[in-house]
Amino acid sequence: MSTTFIAGVLAARKGLGQPIGSLTQMGTVRLGKRTENRSPMIKDFVPLAGMDDLVFGAWDIFPESAYEAAVKAGVLDKNLLDQIRDEMDAIRPMKAVFDQRFVKNLDGPHKKEAPTLWDLAEALKEDIRTFQKETGVSRVVMVWCASTETFRKEAPVHQSLKAFEEGLKTSDPAIAPSMIYAYAAISMGIPYANGAPNLSADIPALEELAKERGVPLAGKDFKTGQTLMKTILAPGFKARLLGLSGWFSTNILGNRDGEVLDDPEAFKTKEESKLGVLDSILQPHLYPSLYGELYHKVRINYYPPRGDNKEGWDNIDVFGWLGYPMQIKIDFLCRDSILAAPIVLDLALFLDMAGRAKMRGIQEWLSFYFKSPIHARGLYAEHDLFIQLMKLKNTLRHLRGEDPITHLGLDSYD
Numbered sequence: 001m002s003t004t005f006i007a008g009v010l011a012a013r014k015g016l017g018q019p020i021g022s023l024t025q026m027g028t029v030r031l032g033k034r035t036e037n038r039s040p041m042i043k044d045f046v047p048l049a050g051m052d053d054l055v056f057g058a059w060d061i062f063p064e065s066a067y068e069a070a071v072k073a074g075v076l077d078k079n080l081l082d083q084i085r086d087e088m089d090a091i092r093p094m095k096a097v098f099d100q101r102f103v104k105n106l107d108g109p110h111k112k113e114a115p116t117l118w119d120l121a122e123a124l125k126e127d128i129r130t131f132q133k134e135t136g137v138s139r140v141v142m143v144w145c146a147s148t149e150t151f152r153k154e155a156p157v158h159q160s161l162k163a164f165e166e167g168l169k170t171s172d173p174a175i176a177p178s179m180i181y182a183y184a185a186i187s188m189g190i191p192y193a194n195g196a197p198n199l200s201a202d203i204p205a206l207e208e209l210a211k212e213r214g215v216p217l218a219g220k221d222f223k224t225g226q227t228l229m230k231t232i233l234a235p236g237f238k239a240r241l242l243g244l245s246g247w248f249s250t251n252i253l254g255n256r257d258g259e260v261l262d263d264p265e266a267f268k269t270k271e272e273s274k275l276g277v278l279d280s281i282l283q284p285h286l287y288p289s290l291y292g293e294l295y296h297k298v299r300i301n302y303y304p305p306r307g308d309n310k311e312g313w314d315n316i317d318v319f320g321w322l323g324y325p326m327q328i329k330i331d332f333l334c335r336d337s338i339l340a341a342p343i344v345l346d347l348a349l350f351l352d353m354a355g356r357a358k359m360r361g362i363q364e365w366l367s368f369y370f371k372s373p374i375h376a377r378g379l380y381a382e383h384d385l386f387i388q389l390m391k392l393k394n395t396l397r398h399l400r401g402e403d404p405i406t407h408l409g410l411d412s413y414d
């Protein structure tokens, strides 16, 4: 996913492809009444950094350059990669903060060693400072695109910044590597987004730090593939009050992500994230006769021959008038990283803008991009893609002093 994103930006800059799927690059936002015909491009409406301004830095437990990693991942044509080879080869990962207890099916040689987790966080901060100095960039954003960590519940060490910093110093085993990266970023005033489903910056300690430092946060688990389809379809069924008795989803995929998810503990993290969406869209407590008995099952199977070209099947058992049953089958031959790359781009640009706009803490308006949107405690997450898009665009309108759009439209008929 990371190299597909980086290669895509470099290729688009050279005119070798278009950033399809990116709201910041291709989306528009309607302003005012429909009669006003004002629909600027989002990138012309809000002050976003341009794709030409981006410089990339990364960490990985393997030392290969972005070019070598992209060739190995096999998502993009080698022919395309060869046209941007020099720039991709120059991007070499820094040594990672890694702990195999959190990613069972993976290990690599390119890792940091330090006496405590606190020292590891300091080493990451030093990496960021060196990156800033060497590249001359004025601002930085961090997006976690690393492997899914195993399922964890919040522990006492996550409950306050004081406990967390103490835990870094005593190397508390409940602190995951992704939390150390997030801590390093947030404490340097750098916005952080989590593209994976594991617990990371969504703990009270790091939310507190983000508020204190005025840093925007977003997460978690990029909404691509099967879950994207779910959050497109389920709002439609609910809008028409069609009932659902079952939704069975299965996938085969053969990339490293699939290999990591072959471990039941990593899969549990993903499963929680994937299962959550239907309940919150369908609201079975409000519609018990339509959704109260829904059987929802999600499987992911590691199947190496497919590489990144996943296949996701959905069997949806729906019922209509008088309870008559019907079935819908979906077979999505999807390319996960192709769907995820524009999300990484949009988040980097929107979070950078949010930082400059002094928006701090959880950015719920970026829920549009996530399977498990982080949100204020006490609220439920909004999963409906169309409500999420409206929220995102209304936030942009609000930032520029334009009226939000309610779609009421009655004044057109006065």
Ligand SMILES: NC(=O)c1ccc[n+]([C@@H]2O[C@H](COP(=O)([O-])OP(=O)(O)OC[C@H]3O[C@@H](n4cnc5c(N)ncnc54)[C@H](O)[C@@H]3O)[C@@H](O)[C@H]2O)c1
Binding pocket: 001, 002, 059, 060, 061, 062, 073, 096, 097, 098, 099, 103, 108, 144, 145, 146, 147, 148, 149, 177, 178, 195, 196, 197, 221, 222, 223, 224, 255, 256, 257, 335, 336, 337, 338, 339, 340
């Ligand atoms: N590809 C997608 O479309 C998609 C969609 C939603 C979510 N995600 C999530 O995004 C993450 C990345 O997916 P991917 O397809 O790029 O996987 P990938 O396996 O191709 O890449 C992950 C990389 O992270 C590295 N890594 C693991 N732990 C690390 C650490 N502690 N520090 C630095 N590097 C580390 C691995 O060595 C690997 O190179 C996964 O958690 C996945 O579940 C991916």
